[in-house]
Amino acid sequence: MQRNGLFIAQLLFTLLVCAFMFVPVVLSVMAGFTANYIRGFSSGLTLRWLFEVWGLYKDAIGLSLVIALACLAVTLIVGVPTAYFLAKANHWTTRLVEELLVTPLAVPGLAIALGLIITYGGIREFRSHWTFILVGHVLYTLPFMVRSVLAVLSSIDLKTLEEGAASLGASYWQRFFTIGLPNARSGIVAGALMVLTLSVGEFNITWMLHTPINKTVPVGLADSYASMRIEIGSAYTTVFLLMIVPLLLLIQYIAEPARPSRAKAAVVPQPAGST
Amino acid sequence: MTAHSIGVPVRLRACAKTFRDGTRALEPLDLSIQGGETLVLLGPSGCGKTTALRIIAGLESPDPGGRVFFGDDEVTGVPIEKRKVGMVFQSYALFPNLNVADNISYGLKVRRVEEGERRRRVESMLQMMHLAPLRERRIDQLSGGQKQRVALARALAVQPRVLLMDEPLTALDAKLREELRLEINALLRSLRITTVYVTHDQSEAMALGDRIVVMSHGRVAQIGAPREVYHRPASAFVANFIGTTNRLDGQPDEGWLVLPGGRLKLPESFVGGGTAYFRPEDAAILDEVQSPPEGALAGTVSAVSFLGDRMRLLVEGVASEPVIIEADPRRELRVGDRIRLGIEPRRLLGLRSDS
Ligand SMILES: Nc1ncnc2c1ncn2[C@@H]1O[C@H](COP(=O)(O)OP(=O)(O)OP(=O)(O)O)[C@@H](O)[C@H]1O
Numbered sequence: 290m291q292r293n294g295l296f297i298a299q300l301l302f303t304l305l306v307c308a309f310m311f312v313p314v315v316l317s318v319m320a321g322f323t324a325n326y327i328r329g330f331s332s333g334l335t336l337r338w339l340f341e342v343w344g345l346y347k348d349a350i351g352l353s354l355v356i357a358l359a360c361l362a363v364t365l366i367v368g369v370p371t372a373y374f375l376a377k378a379n380h381w382t383t384r385l386v387e388e389l390l391v392t393p394l395a396v397p398g399l400a401i402a403l404g405l406i407i408t409y410g411g412i413r414e415f416r417s418h419w420t421f422i423l424v425g426h427v428l429y430t431l432p433f434m435v436r437s438v439l440a441v442l443s444s445i446d447l448k449t450l451e452e453g454a455a456s457l458g459a460s461y462w463q464r465f466f467t468i469g470l471p472n473a474r475s476g477i478v479a480g481a482l483m484v485l486t487l488s489v490g491e492f493n494i495t496w497m498l499h500t501p502i503n504k505t506v507p508v509g510l511a512d513s514y515a516s517m518r519i520e521i522g523s524a525y526t527t528v529f530l531l532m533i534v535p536l537l538l539l540i541q542y543i544a545e546p547a548r549p550s551r552a553k554a555a556v557v558p559q560p561a562g563s564t
Numbered sequence: 565m566t567a568h569s570i571g572v573p574v575r576l577r578a579c580a581k582t583f584r585d586g587t588r589a590l591e592p593l594d595l596s597i598q599g600g601e602t603l604v605l606l607g608p609s610g611c612g613k614t615t616a617l618r619i620i621a622g623l624e625s626p627d628p629g630g631r632v633f634f635g636d637d638e639v640t641g642v643p644i645e646k647r648k649v650g651m652v653f654q655s656y657a658l659f660p661n662l663n664v665a666d667n668i669s670y671g672l673k674v675r676r677v678e679e680g681e682r683r684r685r686v687e688s689m690l691q692m693m694h695l696a697p698l699r700e701r702r703i704d705q706l707s708g709g710q711k712q713r714v715a716l717a718r719a720l721a722v723q724p725r726v727l728l729m730d731e732p733l734t735a736l737d738a739k740l741r742e743e744l745r746l747e748i749n750a751l752l753r754s755l756r757i758t759t760v761y762v763t764h765d766q767s768e769a770m771a772l773g774d775r776i777v778v779m780s781h782g783r784v785a786q787i788g789a790p791r792e793v794y795h796r797p798a799s800a801f802v803a804n805f806i807g808t809t810n811r812l813d814g815q816p817d818e819g820w821l822v823l824p825g826g827r828l829k830l831p832e833s834f835v836g837g838g839t840a841y842f843r844p845e846d847a848a849i850l851d852e853v854q855s856p857p858e859g860a861l862a863g864t865v866s867a868v869s870f871l872g873d874r875m876r877l878l879v880e881g882v883a884s885e886p887v888i889i890e891a892d893p894r895r896e897l898r899v900g901d902r903i904r905l906g907i908e909p910r911r912l913l914g915l916r917s918d919s
């Protein structure tokens with residue numbers, strides 16, 4: 290009897306997840322392929338909306354990718370060494386840095402964006418350049434990269450490993466590249482996936498920072514839902530998925546270690562979607 | 565087997581260590597370690613053994629004024645990666661991203677040893693440490709003893725000037741510890757590499773050390789060969805830390821020590837005042853008829869533990885505290901038996917009672 294109860298509970302949970310997670314996505318994607326949403330599928334299927342979106346927003350799609358990749362590059366270059374340094378140093382100041390790094394998470398994206406506009410919005414060239422959006426994205430995603438790498442590095446005894454490497458003659462940078470990086474791999478991969486997803490999907494900050502010329506996909510998506518036929522907005526969802534899924538697969542593929550990795554997966558808080 | 569040159573001598577001059585939080589881990593330490601010698605740092609937890617080892621390694625710098633020499637080179641300001649030491653950690657510190665062979669060749673790679681030579685040395689290390697069948701294994705697929713062998717092989721592969729080991733066997737179970745201790749002993753004897761070995765296990769220290777440095781509260785309590793430290797401890801602390809020691813508190817009386825259980829003749833020029841110490845194996849159980857000229861102590865057996873090759877007795881009534889003695893295991897002795905003990909005067913130690 291008890292098992293039956295449990296089974297029903299699990300079934301119910303699964304159905305709920307389907308109803309609220311997958312069904313809306315699937316319906317939304319389908320809507321993008323129907324000739325006329327109001328009349329339903331009987332109006333026939335078409336790729337027209339997809340092409341229309343591509344025509345209207347290919348710049349936004351390109352920019353989204355550029356910003357996401359640039360954001361990934363910056364967070365890798367800045368975040369990984371930062372996490373490495375934080376993991377090794379054992380001082381109250383490093384605790385402080387660690388806490389400071391998380392504060393952007395506590396501040397709403399709108400506030401971050403506003404701060405950026407107030408401080409640097411006056412520099413016309415910068416304000417109208419896509420790197421202005423990039424700065425916002427980096428601020429927002431960097432903590433995730435640092436945290437994710439730090440979690441992995443803290444789970445191993447990095448200090449002693451490094452002392453072992455040093456005793457064998459390895460210099461600081463040799464230790465970083467041969468011991469620090471390889472052992473942080475799973476954290477770097479997790480962090481990279483998160484940074485990419487967050488950057489591609491980021492709306493709050495981007496909406497504040499964007500200009501008519503510099504738009505990313507989520508901003509375009511909001512625009513099209515607000516101002517155009519629902520079919521175009523829905524086709525946009527498809528474009529969004531087409532963009533993010535290959536990116537994620539690519540990263541996983543690049544990161545696939547030659548030997549099966551045994552590093553413990555980092556326990557990283559999954560951020561709530563920001564679109 | 566890889567031919568190691570005779571290791572370099574190591575000298576510490578006035579090496580003290582005060583940590584940033586004010587902890588005084590090491591009082592100024594002077595130490596001369598001969599080339600090829602195995603020196604064991606022995607002492608209770610927190611006495612500064614690891615700190616001393618890390619100063620030799622170059623992982624900590626001594627307080628200003630302290631100096632470290634490897635042979636004729638002063639290495640005080642030289643970081644560990646340039647000191648050419650081999651280090652073995654209690655926690656092994658093997659690289660989880662590399663397999664057994666790659667762990668061993670790591671030091672050779674970062675030192676840019678040419679490929680052929682590298683292969684040759686890794687191979688000889690794998691053979692020497694009986695690791696050849698495990699060369700491709702990942703580190704997390706090794707047992708504790710195998711890990712420690714890899715750690716030792718990795719440290720020796722770079723042919724260090726000095727081998728430093730910090731409680732390398734503590735994480736292993738008793739039987740394995742014994743086995744590896746014998747292996748390490750044989751290895752150190754054949755390599756003649758200068759070795760500093762940290763442990764808090766006195767039997768490990770006795771078995772491995774050419775000399776033992778007994779430490780207490782950041783100070784050296786005694787330095788000497790194992791026999792010397794055991795038979796002629798410099799203080800009550802050393803006597804108690806190494807092996808079992810009995811304490812006899814009594815009244816000195818013109819060359820005799822007067823105790824609740826009787827009188828014992830003291831050695832010539834005894835310095836201990838009214839307190840003498842002796843080892844369990846130095847007391848003899850006397851027959852009814854014997855009454856030796858150097859006196860005897862009467863007492864009651866209060867506990868017997870049969871250990872196979874010998875027997876340990878706890879005897880009460882001879883002094884203010886019960887004493888532990890060893891006896892022939894074939895003797896029929898039971899709790900409650902009255903016995904008499906004789907101790908040769910030269911076996912009575914007079915020690916400074918400070919630690
Ligand atoms: N980094 C540090 N900062 C402050 N105090 C320290 C530090 N490292 C060690 N100490 C202190 O210095 C003293 C000596 O430490 P050390 O590690 O040398 O002891 P040990 O003899 O190796 O002990 P154990 O047998 O427990 O390993 C201890 O009181 C310890 O708490």
Ligand SMILES: [Mg+2]
Pocket residue numbers: 613614615730
């Ligand atoms: Mg220690």
